[in-house]
Amino acid sequence: MKKLRSPFGCASRVTSGYSESHGGEDRVPVDKTPESNWDVYAVSDARVYISKKQKGDYPGGYGAYGNYIVYICDDGFWVLCAHLAELPFVKAGSRVSAGELVGVAGATGNVTGRHLHIEVSDMRGVEYDGASWYNRFKEHRVKPGDCIDFGDYGGFTFxxxxxxxxxxxxxxxxxxxxxxxxxxxxxxxxxxxxxxxxxxxxxxxxxxxxxxxxxxxxxxxxxxxxx
Ligand SMILES: [Zn+2]
Structure with missing residues (x-):
């Protein structure tokens, strides 16, 4: 059931896999040069829930994410993209279409190198209250590779x-x-x-x-x- 599209618009590879403690997957695009921008696109038609720039140290909390965006896909999946290079390009509350540019993968927050940290939560049918969205989100997190078509070549490289x-x-x-x-x-x-x-x-x-x-x-x- 991989119906969400790749956030890179091209194949990518995992640099750090999904686990409960990690919460998501770290990915880099395979056919973009290190010098180019690693554009990040919406994986589905969605509404932006959070779009946040975080500067400086990350003393815990969400700071470790650096600049990040959370959007709610129309089918009920929630997606969090962290460590963006700049302010996410879309504002909270706005609509985005599948494939629309939402940011650029960067190295903000708690990272050792540039990559996209992506988390997906299956919130279909889940009631949530705005004050505790993150706890609900965490409870229903799933492996991103199970619902996003990352276009992987099965680990193939040239x-x-x-x-x-x-x-x-x-x-x-x-x-x-x-x-x-x-x-x-x-x-x-x-x-x-x-x-x-x-x-x-x-x-x-x-x-x-x-x-x-x-x-x-x-x-x-x-x-x-x-x-
Ligand atoms: Zn990560």
Whole structure:
């Protein structure tokens, strides 16, 4: 039942997993550079409950969250995003749409590095009173990865593909590759490139078109000593 969308708009990986004491998951996007902004988007149509900038030390309480936002999804899930780089971009009480920019992942609060700390609480059907929202929220917390489609690749990361001493032909489809027909290019002897995984028994590689900066991708049948 993963119906909430990724807060990064792209795949991410867990840097610290969910536990009762942690309360959420720490995540970083996998295909954004360290130099770029790690934009954080609403995971669903929602109403913003809290949008708070917290400066300075974190002497306990919510201070450990740094700048954080809490919003109530229309289907009853509550989402808390902490350690935002700046003031959350949306005000308490406002409506946000799924995919709308709400902040930028940062390193405010009690952290050792930049990441998004995200907590999800299944508050569907739960009565709450505004004064004790956090206790109710904590009681019904769930593992974020169980209800948000983070687009994980199952822990997959790009691997290095290293050609041997002979030219290797590249094909546009797995079927062409296996039949060795209609090659679209080749990898030179000893050429190295990125490999994105194995599909249908052949390897998907991203390689440089000879003499240019252009990248092309295709399938090769040789494993190339992928590591
Ligand atoms: Zn965390």
């Amino acid at each position: 691997k290095r593909w290293q050609n041997g001493s002979t030219r290797e032909r590249v094909y546009s489809t797995t079927a062409d590759c296996k039949a060795r027909r209609n090659p679209i290019g080749y990898l030179a002897p000893r050429e190295a490139c990125d490999c994105c995984g194995v599909f249908d028994g052949v390897y998907l590689v991203v390689y440089t078109v000879d003499g240019t900066d252009a990248k092309k991708c295709g399938f090769v049948s040789y494993s190339g000593g992928v590591r």
